[in-house]
Amino acid sequence: MNFISRDSRTLSIARKEFRHIARDPFTLGMALGLPLLLLVFFGFAIDFDVRDIHLTVFDRDNTRISRQFVDSIRGTGLFIIKPGVGGVNDDLDHERVKGTLVIEKGFGEDLRGGKSPKAQLLMDGADNSGAGVIASYLGGLVPAAWIRLKGLEAARMPIQLKTRFLFNGELNSRWFIIPGLAVLIMGLLATLLTATTVAREWEHGSMELLLSTPVKPIEIILGKLLPYLCLGLGAVLLIYVSARLVFGLPFAGSHLLYLVGCLLFLIPCLALGLIISSVARQQQVAMQMSMMITMLPSMLLSGFIFPVESMPAFFYYITAIIPARWFIVVSRGLYLKGEGIVELALPLGILLVMNVFFVRLALKKFKADLEP
Amino acid sequence: MKLNLTLWGFIKKELSQTLRDPRMRTMLFVAPVMQMTLFGYALSTEVRNLRLAGVYQPSDAYARSLETRLYASGLFKPAKIGDSDPYQAVYSGKADAVFVVPPEGLKASMARGQGQIQLLVDATNSTRAQSVENYFNAVMNDQLKDLKIIPADQPHLALSVRMLYNPAMETSYFMVPGVLAMLLVLVTMTLTSSSITREKEMGTFETLIAAPVEKWEIIVGKTLPYVLIGVADIPIVMLFATQIFHVPIRGPLWQLGLGGLVFVCAGVGIGTLISTVAKNQQQAMMAGFLVVFPAQMLSGLMYPLENMPKSIVWISYFNPLKYFVTIMRSVTLKGGDPVVFWMNLWPMALIAAFAILFAFRRFHQRLN
Numbered sequence: 001m002n003f004i005s006r007d008s009r010t011l012s013i014a015r016k017e018f019r020h021i022a023r024d025p026f027t028l029g030m031a032l033g034l035p036l037l038l039l040v041f042f043g044f045a046i047d048f049d050v051r052d053i054h055l056t057v058f059d060r061d062n063t064r065i066s067r068q069f070v071d072s073i074r075g076t077g078l079f080i081i082k083p084g085v086g087g088v089n090d091d092l093d094h095e096r097v098k099g100t101l102v103i104e105k106g107f108g109e110d111l112r113g114g115k116s117p118k119a120q121l122l123m124d125g126a127d128n129s130g131a132g133v134i135a136s137y138l139g140g141l142v143p144a145a146w147i148r149l150k151g152l153e154a155a156r157m158p159i160q161l162k163t164r165f166l167f168n169g170e171l172n173s174r175w176f177i178i179p180g181l182a183v184l185i186m187g188l189l190a191t192l193l194t195a196t197t198v199a200r201e202w203e204h205g206s207m208e209l210l211l212s213t214p215v216k217p218i219e220i221i222l223g224k225l226l227p228y229l230c231l232g233l234g235a236v237l238l239i240y241v242s243a244r245l246v247f248g249l250p251f252a253g254s255h256l257l258y259l260v261g262c263l264l265f266l267i268p269c270l271a272l273g274l275i276i277s278s279v280a281r282q283q284q285v286a287m288q289m290s291m292m293i294t295m296l297p298s299m300l301l302s303g304f305i306f307p308v309e310s311m312p313a314f315f316y317y318i319t320a321i322i323p324a325r326w327f328i329v330v331s332r333g334l335y336l337k338g339e340g341i342v343e344l345a346l347p348l349g350i351l352l353v354m355n356v357f358f359v360r361l362a363l364k365k366f367k368a369d370l371e372p
Numbered sequence: 373m374k375l376n377l378t379l380w381g382f383i384k385k386e387l388s389q390t391l392r393d394p395r396m397r398t399m400l401f402v403a404p405v406m407q408m409t410l411f412g413y414a415l416s417t418e419v420r421n422l423r424l425a426g427v428y429q430p431s432d433a434y435a436r437s438l439e440t441r442l443y444a445s446g447l448f449k450p451a452k453i454g455d456s457d458p459y460q461a462v463y464s465g466k467a468d469a470v471f472v473v474p475p476e477g478l479k480a481s482m483a484r485g486q487g488q489i490q491l492l493v494d495a496t497n498s499t500r501a502q503s504v505e506n507y508f509n510a511v512m513n514d515q516l517k518d519l520k521i522i523p524a525d526q527p528h529l530a531l532s533v534r535m536l537y538n539p540a541m542e543t544s545y546f547m548v549p550g551v552l553a554m555l556l557v558l559v560t561m562t563l564t565s566s567s568i569t570r571e572k573e574m575g576t577f578e579t580l581i582a583a584p585v586e587k588w589e590i591i592v593g594k595t596l597p598y599v600l601i602g603v604a605d606i607p608i609v610m611l612f613a614t615q616i617f618h619v620p621i622r623g624p625l626w627q628l629g630l631g632g633l634v635f636v637c638a639g640v641g642i643g644t645l646i647s648t649v650a651k652n653q654q655q656a657m658m659a660g661f662l663v664v665f666p667a668q669m670l671s672g673l674m675y676p677l678e679n680m681p682k683s684i685v686w687i688s689y690f691n692p693l694k695y696f697v698t699i700m701r702s703v704t705l706k707g708g709d710p711v712v713f714w715m716n717l718w719p720m721a722l723i724a725a726f727a728i729l730f731a732f733r734r735f736h737q738r739l740n
Binding site (some may be wrong): 056088120126131135146163165166168169192258284287289291299300307311324329332337 | 414441462505529536545546563623662664669676684698709712
């Protein structure tokens with residue numbers, strides 16, 4: 001970075017920008033406190049495990065065997081069961097329960113007679129967050145319930161499947177969320193803050209003022225971005241400490257590599273913020289644009305919750321242009337798997353290419369703005 | 373009724389100020405539609421394309437046929453791991469799962485009563501990892517039945533699962549109405565709060581106060597245009613939802629309209645409230661973010677609310693988005709049950725009323 005060593009104009013601008021941020025405690029508090037708040041809040045809140053599921057049961061058979069079946073579901077402790085009254089769909093229509101189990105008449109008789117006893121599970125298909133998980137969980141209970149009802153010894157399968165869940169042995173969904181949430185918060189802050197503060201400068205006309213001084217455009221850019229880079233790194237540290245201390249996440253990889261990754265991720269985000277600001281020129285527009293361009297895609301298309309592998313091919317390739325999508329891979333790889341530079345070469349390499357691309361685009365956009 | 377000229381002027385000014393900017397127009401009307409298209413097609417909670425590899429002796433025909441069947445199921449696709457160690461293959465991300473068959477072969481090990489397959493799964497994504505195990509087990513059972521190793525027509529507990537309202541579990545059916553809700557909250561809240569704070573920042577707010585207009589006219593004049601913009605977004609998005617994604621509207625349209633109007637009012641109310649607290653646009657944006665982000669997370673759209681700790685569920689009762697998402701789902705998929713509609717409308721209306729009242733009071737203090 002020879003321009004920094006060449007003179008300190010960049011640093012002067014950075015100092016000025018720092019003062020801007022520090023003078024405004026609200027912005028400072030937001031930039032530093034918000035990430036931690038969100039992390040703790042959503043770290044505690046989001047949980048994909050099946051728990052406290054409200055289930056209505058219509059026991060049309062009402063024999064000892066059917067009651068035993070209901071008991072074996074209740075016995076898991078995960079369901080809150082209420083007996084069904086009225087129409088089968090009533091509780092689902094009124095959103096009182098997540099699912100309704102209907103045990104058909106003749107359930108006990110079929111079981112004793114060596115036939116297949118029948119039951120039906122009705123799920124609320126309008127709720128994507130829970131229905132599939134619950135249905136597959138209940139389905140998984142069936143073999144055990146069957147063995148219990150028949151009073152059989154558990155039949156040994158000819159092939160035993162021994163599954164080893166690697167890197168997250170307890171299948172804790174928080175371990176999946178938090179490294180991703182960290183990326184999300186970092187990216188949002190870097191892009192949003194940069195886009196709006198620089199757009200403010202354009203809007204107030206002080207950018208023209210700054211440009212008319214002997215300071216070179218590159219120095220202005222670097223000076224403006226440096227404070228936000230520091231803020232982003234501050235957020236990373238907060239997230240890291242809370243992830244380790246509050247949520248007990250492991251950090252299996254190299255910290256140095258993580259730092260390199262953070263820089264590789266933050267720089268294109270900052271550059272994107274700069275691009276948005278020079279396209280928008282107005283704070284309001286910059287705000288809207290950065291929300292639309294960064295918030296929704298990086299929440300939904302980055303693999304944060306919805307796996308990119310499940311997307312149709314076209315969108316799968318589109319996600320490749322989202323920096324967060326790659327840094328999430330790096331973040332999870334380092335937190336949970338302890339991957340090294342060899343395993344992470346692809347995502348890190350792509351981030352590097354993005355650095356070059358976004359920084360060059362930002363410079364070009366900025367230069368084009370200077371010429372009348 | 374004679375139209376209030378001041379109000380009319382306000383509406384014209386706000387609308388033209390917002391709409392004259394082509395980028396703003398794009399943001400307001402084109403972006404929602406584009407995003408809906410993106411999210412309606414791309415997002416899926418379904419587990420697909422799991423990269424799986426098998427490690428077994430080349431002569432093991434049983435293992436080979438199991439592998440072929442796993443790929444044919446459509447859930448798994450082959451992962452190229454070469455000669456690498458199974459653990460290494462998962463570690464390096466070349467495969468999501470690797471199954472390892474004993475070197476003596478599947479048939480021989482079954483004959484000894486020691487049939488075993490080891491499955492190594494990348495459990496970074498816990499939900500996905502569980503599906504891998506479930507699917508694998510199911511495919512393996514089918515295979516064993518076909519090979520007559522376990523009897524096929526054994527009596528069993530026949531539990532049939534029916535997904536009501538959305539039998540095919542079309543992701544777009546629940547995502548698209550949800551995306552509309554998320555966009556409305558973004559549009560109404562951020563537009564309102566930033567429009568008012570901009571006047572403050574520019575100093576034009578003082579001019580406005582000094583002008584011979586009534587206080588309520590200022591407040592209504594600054595908010596009503598954004599209610600109109602928000603409401604205008606509803607039919608645009610719903611047209612796309614129904615025409616392109618074939619999202620059904622099984623309930624009465626008035627529920628959609630009334631629910632949308634109340635929701636937009638709540639969003640504008642909260643946006644106004646934010647603008648009375650924030651000093652400049654940046655603060656307004658950050659405050660808006662602080663409201664929008666949790667509101668989306670706690671809407672029940674992506675994450676099950678039932679699983680959350682009680683204190684957080686309690687917070688979600690103050691989230692208008694949660695009620696609107698419920699209404700949207702009820703109207704589009706469930707036929708708009710009146711009880712569900714009113715039970716979700718009144719809390720939303722209450723939130724809107726409170727936000728507007730509070731904003732009005734704070735405004736009043738400022739104006740005096």
